[in-house]
Amino acid sequence: MARSSRYHSPYDADDLDWDLRIMGLVLLSLFLSLVFLLTREIIAEFAEKPEFQISNLAVSNLTVSRDLALTGNWEANFLVANPNKNLPLKLQGIRAYIYYHNKHTKISQRISLGQPVEVPARQERVIRISRMRVEQPDDVIVDEIHKRMNENSAVIFGLRLAMEASFRVIGTDLKFWCSSDCMRLRVELEGVWPPYAEAFIDGDGKKCLTSLVKKFWGGGEETSGGGT
Structure with missing residues (x-):
C-alpha cells in the first residue's frame, strides 16, 4: 500500500508569521483609534462652556420720526472667558441682536463680526459690537419707546449673541452652536435732543x-492666541 506524502514549502511558516503580524498591526491600529476617540469624547464631555459678561451697552442718536421709524446707533462690549485648562476656544460668525423687554421683539441686529475671536485656555477676550442695524418693530413698541424717551424714563432691553464656537481637542475641533442671552438690561434715556442712552449695570x-x-466634530486649522 502506497504511503501518501505531502510537500511542505519552506515559505509556509514565514507567510503565516507575516499574516499574523499584519493582523496584529491592524488590531493595534483599531485599538489605538478607539482609545483616541474615547479620550476625545471624554474630554469633550467635560469641557466647560465659555462665560459671557456684558460690560457696556449704549445707544446714541436714538430717534423716532413722525411716521414711527426708529433709528439709533447701538454699541456693546462683552467679556468672554474660557474656563478650560487646556482647550483653546474660537468664536466665529458672531451675530448680535437687541430686544425690547424680551426675546420676541427684535429692534436691532448686527449680522456678523468678520474677525473670529480666539480665546486661549484660562484667558479672557473682549468682543466689541458697534454699528448695529436697526430693524422696525411694531408701531406699538416704537410708540412706547418714544413715550419713555419723552419722559426720560428707563427702558429694559435684552441682548443676544449667537455664534459658532469650537474647542481644539487633540488636533481636531469640537464645534457647537452657542448663544448667550443678557436680559433685563436697564437703559436710562437722557433727553430727547440730542437723544442719548446708556446702560446702568450693577457692579463690574x-x-x-x-x-x-x-x-x-470637524477638522480645523491650529488656533493661535489672539483676539479682537
Whole structure:
C-alpha cells in the first residue's frame, strides 16, 4: 500500500508569521483609534462652556420720526472667558441682536463680526459690537419707546449673541452652536435732543445665560492666541 506524502514549502511558516503580524498591526491600529476617540469624547464631555459678561451697552442718536421709524446707533462690549485648562476656544460668525423687554421683539441686529475671536485656555477676550442695524418693530413698541424717551424714563432691553464656537481637542475641533442671552438690561434715556442712552449695570458687569447646542466634530486649522 502506497504511503501518501505531502510537500511542505519552506515559505509556509514565514507567510503565516507575516499574516499574523499584519493582523496584529491592524488590531493595534483599531485599538489605538478607539482609545483616541474615547479620550476625545471624554474630554469633550467635560469641557466647560465659555462665560459671557456684558460690560457696556449704549445707544446714541436714538430717534423716532413722525411716521414711527426708529433709528439709533447701538454699541456693546462683552467679556468672554474660557474656563478650560487646556482647550483653546474660537468664536466665529458672531451675530448680535437687541430686544425690547424680551426675546420676541427684535429692534436691532448686527449680522456678523468678520474677525473670529480666539480665546486661549484660562484667558479672557473682549468682543466689541458697534454699528448695529436697526430693524422696525411694531408701531406699538416704537410708540412706547418714544413715550419713555419723552419722559426720560428707563427702558429694559435684552441682548443676544449667537455664534459658532469650537474647542481644539487633540488636533481636531469640537464645534457647537452657542448663544448667550443678557436680559433685563436697564437703559436710562437722557433727553430727547440730542437723544442719548446708556446702560446702568450693577457692579463690574452682568453675566449672561449661555447655552450650547448641536455639538459636532470637524477638522480645523491650529488656533493661535489672539483676539479682537
